[in-house]
Ligand SMILES: Nc1ncnc2c1ncn2[C@@H]1O[C@H](COP(=O)(O)OP(=O)(O)OP(=O)(O)O)[C@@H](O)[C@H]1O
């Protein structure tokens with residue numbers, strides 16, 4: 001049977017319905033962005049007009065980087081829960097009895113993490129830009145609205161989320177404990193952020209070309225990561241558990 | 245491909261490492277039949293269901309399920325045609341009853357998930373609870389939701405893994421009635437249980453499993469084979485040579501001694517054996533105190549059949 005968008009949609013919807021009624025998820029989705037937008041805002045408005053442009057760039061870079069923690073960290077806990085969590089609550093077996101393919105299940109779950117993450121991350125970034133444009137010092141505004149910075153932000157939000165989701169799902173598919181999976185998931189979500197940090201902090205001068213090249217690289221890694229996850233998804237092992 | 249029967253299982257076995265879950269299991273189930281799989285805890289019932297349901301691969305033997313031989317290439321085809329109600333319902337507790345069912349109806353790709361969900365709910369008489377979160381339902385109701393979920397794809401073979409475990413008598417009876425209803429609609433059902441009366445009541449045929457199959461037959465056949473197949477004899481003093489006394493008696497198979505002056509004889513036909521035995525005992529000069537049919541319930545026989553293994557398993 002071929003890949004079915006209908007089955008992906010079924011998984012996607014049930015995941016969202018479940019998230020919507022899960023207080024822990026709602027709290028994470030609501031609180032983390034607030035936390036991650038406060039600090040950049042403080043940075044933004046504490047910059048004085050007299051600040052040297054290099055310091056200015058650094059502080060803007062930090063703010064932007066800080067906001068990229070949202071797509072890196074928010075999905076990692078959700079993704080790390082996705083498989084082992086279902087296993088723990090006993091809902092995985094009924095799911096695996098249906099004709100749903102492993103890749104359909106994984107894509108449905110990944111989308112259900114990705115969509116809210118992107119919504120939150122882009123909203124936070126939007127709020128930040130809006131606040132900057134309206135209230136910040138003109139020198140700050142021009143430093144914020146530098147095209148490579150914007151590109152890095154827009155491009156790397158989904159790519160970082162993609163990384164966190166596949167690596168979190170991989171961890172989830174192989175662990176037998178939700179909490180361990182989530183801790184590992186958060187840790188594993190951070191490495192690509194280091195690369196992005198070099199650009200945000202102007203250690204590597206962020207040019208269009210470099211941003212695109214790094215983006216393409218991360219895209220390839222994400223793609224390969226997904227193939228690995230689908231290959232690692234071993235139904236028998238998931239059903240028979242660590243005893244097997 | 246001509247469908248050979250709902251289930252055809254040949255020398256099927258599954259081991260986890262060097263632990264045997266079940267082995268050398270062979271049986272056939274025809275379309276429309278309700279087949280009971282009876283066995284104690286750890287007998288391998290759930291593992292058998294999981295193997296037949298394509299969740300785990302067998303380590304030996306083969307099986308044809310709903311017309312398709314087990315094997316990776318047929319997994320999806322088999323899954324589309326069967327359903328399993330697992331030991332624990334496994335519902336999404338934050339989702340409503342209807343949301344749970346709708347999700348699975350979509351996974352089965354049914355044309356109108358809404359309509360199919362409604363019908364499944366009607367079948368288990370839960371229409372009025374459709375909007376309730378599953379987390380708010382009692383265990384019995386959750387079991388019924390799980391049954392409704394298993395009906396969504398109109399399965400060719402429906403596997404019920406201990407559908408009444410942990411239910412009170414009322415909820416148990418409700419599940420029994422639902423199963424009886426499905427049976428009358430001609431649904432093929434494979435039902436595991438460790439409860440004899442459940443197997444007797446619901447099933448056309450029963451297999452007794454304890455790692456290997458011990459016996460397969462209609463419940464009444466099992467009864468016949470197992471009930472009153474023994475005679476108990478008591479004499480005033482112990483027989484001098486019980487072996488030679490019993491040897492020539494028609495209809496007597498083996499014998500055992502349960503007390504110095506009490507013997508239990510396995511017989512093929514009580515009507516023939518009892519009078520002949522009385523004559524033989526008198527001929528041997530014994531004073532008969534009693535000759536009686538040994539009433540063994542199905543339960544006794546069941547315990548006898550599986551007894552050794554239960555002990556082996558606990559050692
Ligand atoms: N994942 C596993 N890993 C190792 N051994 C297993 C696994 N699953 C089952 N077993 C073993 O296989 C045997 C059969 O188990 P199974 O769960 O199939 O029995 P069951 O008849 O369903 O028992 P119950 O009545 O308790 O549900 C048991 O000895 C069990 O310990």
Ligand SMILES: [Mg+2]
Nearest residue numbers: 289290291331
């Ligand atoms: Mg079981």
